[in-house]
Amino acid sequence: MEPSVTMTGNLVADPVRRVTAAGVVVTKLRIASNHRRFDRERGEWISSDPVYLDVNCWRQLGDNVAASLKKGDSVLVSGRLTMREYDDANGGARRQSYAIEAVSVSPDLCRYVAMLGRPTRDPQAVTEAPADSAVVEQIERPAEASEAEIVTPSAA
16 A cells, blocks of 8 residues: 655745656646644744655646646645655765655645636647647636735635
């Protein structure tokens, strides 16, 4: 049984979409997540150390992520947790890195209102075509709207 994980976090950078030599789309992103709690004795918020994880999104999921998300967005990621070992480039100790092979990625609806659009299901577009507005029928980010136009739970 492979370990699965669901994690919330913020994108550290814009997703990077690539096409493998075999013609398969993979979009990579990195998320940071930390826990915050209110300390009543101090009267302030305390944050734990952040956890950073790489996320790999394949095929149509990769196209959708590349077309929909950008640095700073809060997301929920579900998938298979993977680990790889490698030798330190400077001759140091053996190291480990962890990543999520994503099955699902979505905006955090506690922070955003999503406008959904269905992507076209052209088999060539899934693996070879660049992610652009022609691949998606209707995906509009509210990022172009002013802050006052974006409805958040606290403003609702």
